[in-house]
Amino acid sequence: MTSPSTNTLDHIVHLSHPGALDETISRFRELGFNVIPGGTHADGLTSNALVIFEDGTYLELLNFVKPAASYPAGSPERAKRDSHPWAPKNPGWIDFAFLGTGEDKHSGGTGVISEIINARSKDVRYLGEVAGGRETPAGKILKWLITSPAKQHGRGVLPFFCGDVTPREWRVPVTQENTAHPNTARGVAYIVLLVSSDNLALLSRQVTTIIGAPANHVDDELSWSLETIRSTRPAGHLRLRSPKTEEEQSFLDSNIDANVGIYEVGIWVDAGKSKEPASLPHTRIVWQSIIN
Template structure:
């Protein structure tokens, strides 16, 4: 059952915006990941491929598809209309996902990378009410779906905080998907996600937002960061201005969009170095 401090929320998945999905699948396969087919999201605006891990987390390689609906979202975004509907269920999620992608401008290699990450909320009604009780402003739950390559439609509910410093949230898939063991095994030795790392400009405000979300949750604090511990991992918020982790920040800025990085669970001591030798399409992996 859910608890008042929401520490039962789990790291779920990371969204990596790519320009060419087929190329990204090929590159991640060469890096030792087992990539599974995803599908096309309802409305045909985007499609994805997925990299699943033994701890239940996954990476989502996402590409925006050209077409009339994408052009409509672009016009709504540029005119400010998409933001005007930010509090609605459907367009609130669209503003977050596609607004972030559109804000990156024309597709270019340097604009690939993590655009967002998600927490899994098993108890959608209770968790939603608890977040509201703690003062977190949310969009209404939105029913989403995608069609798998085998033709099966999977659906789920998701919602997001209006404060975009926070992650978004989803329920488990319906019908529940059981992954074959082969899809969870990766030649590079990765078994899951250990931590999401956020390098932020507005550190004090971001910390306040996470403290509001995880009220009463255990934390580890240093001079330049706070780590919020969850049921299956952690979220670390790092002060961009005070941090001495200059090499990590430079790596994130050079290879990715400039804010997010990720620490994986693996017994492979050379994993990060191996990833730096290939094309991760802007996803930056850090040492523990």
């Protein structure tokens, strides 16, 4: 059996303040994105909306339904809310996912993706699959398996993997209507991870282990090609570098993880449609023209 890819971009996660998802949806629509309803996740803590691209990738606009303080202190509900991996995150780009598998756990308790990555190097460790899901506004129940990096790596530093148990088109309905964006967005051109210079070499080795291919070096930046579910556009890239400007250093200093964070997302748009970068609160988007 052919081993699954470990560098296929699935989606990028954007976090809003609790209860502020509608405001974020409005802001993304003002930027020319077509945003469709997502639903409520199985744990009841978060809800989302989706920006789906024709290459099968998407942006997940997510928020916690309620602030932590709305759950009684010391209650199981509060403990569940506080222990959520995205609970400590600041609003903005917080995480990204590669496509995983929907296969059951192996008898040894490890998962398909984690076995592949963990066998490559001791620099990085992934855990076994954990079940997840979401109910759509229409009442359809979606199910998937999540493979996450071990706790010591943090969340939003290395990708997690999302593998569908129910058909992927239920989770990501790639239709002409859903992928038609007024701003002509076609897909994700790149993700920029900023990292402190002290941690650059280690993170580079870890990303190389996950993707299974060495980085390309361009000036002071490292870059890896990413696959997509549908090869309709030029390849996207995961880009890694240390801060070059005061603005980038300020972003890194304010990040909850202190030494790494998703600083910028590039979006493919039709030739001639690129414009100035969009800087929503805590969110930077750069438009990348497709050269035919």
